[in-house]
Amino acid sequence: MDTPPPQTFHARKLLLAPLVSALCLLTALLPAADLDKVATERLDGILEGELQKQSLVGAALGVIVDGEVAYLRGYGLADRENKIPVTRKTLFRWASISKCLTSVTAMQLYEKDLLDLSRDVRSYTPEFPDKKALITPRDLLCHQGGIVHYTNGELIRTQREYETANPFESVILALDTFKESPLVNQPGEKYSYTTHGFILLSAAIERAGKEKFASQVKDRIIRPLGMTTMQPDYQWKAIPGRAVGYLRKKGKVITSTNTDVSWKLAGGGYISNIDDLAIFARALILGKLVKPETEKLMWTPQKLKSSKPTTYGYGFSIRGLGEKFQVAHSGAQEKTRTRMVIFPKKRFGVVVMSNSEHCDSRKLAGVFVDTFAKLSGKKPGKTSRVEPGNRPFQKRARARLASAHGPAERP
16 A cells, blocks of 8 residues: 555644643654654744644644655644644545545546546536536536636525435535536636536546446545545544634634535545545655646646636646646635645645634645755745755755654655
């Protein structure tokens, strides 16, 4: 299995902002060896400071260096009221990073000639009404299908009785959450981000792959990578280790709502610990999920019909060129904020998960990248300009990882 070896958390007390808690636990996770004391204190101090600034209750962060899961750390509390710390067992919602799973699954079907990216999506899902426009899987992958999101157009939900208590476990029935809504624009005319578009895509995936969408994600991604906690966040299931969610309202950090996300599985319905998100990011960096030519297509920014460029490929946000080429996605919904950013050419990546809805995950990921650059001896710059995967960085990072107890084992 392509998974890091068993690792250990260490807990110690730290003082966070009064709005979060007077006393929280810091848990560290490193492969085989700790960072040296000076490096750890510098890294912890900078990151704890950022957590205080944002009044975060809990967070988990990880780094992949030279294609290896080199650093994972949990901060704060998974459950403030019961003083349960963030550990490697803590599960956070992926939110919209779930779209990356959907994209990879779609592209694997494309490689096997099972999913035609240029075909009318209704040929797979006739349950979706005719919108008098050609909408293809390609349009859905790059948010150009004109499908309504939440507040950018009229959202019409189909009203009917279901024979099952949890109907939206079926991605086909989940089409009822938006299928009657008018298009917000003609396909290919605009980039218009939409979670509902990925629900439609998952229905096409289910029909093309002749297996339930969730089962395909499990068989094509979760099992091959050895992910142990990754699963749909079905609210009707008792899932141990779920983080309690929090939000900031009128100057106070309060418990957030516990909403059901089963209806948007493909667009924001998965949950896991920090380990599994790091494993997924590492697999993307190492090209373990799709063929090189498919990866190139997936990570190419897609143009509109007018030839105007966008910064979104097939399920991923794309930035930079050459050595600064960056692939990323963020997630935001009730109970969570997440961020995954990888530099494939540098074999470097950062993953962030928080149970605080007011978390600026982009900033937190940027602080983490810049902090690792500082610890490696490289002058930091803006996150988009850091080149974290160069050989001197990798050697210095590994040296610091090994300094306490000897050479670090490779995952």
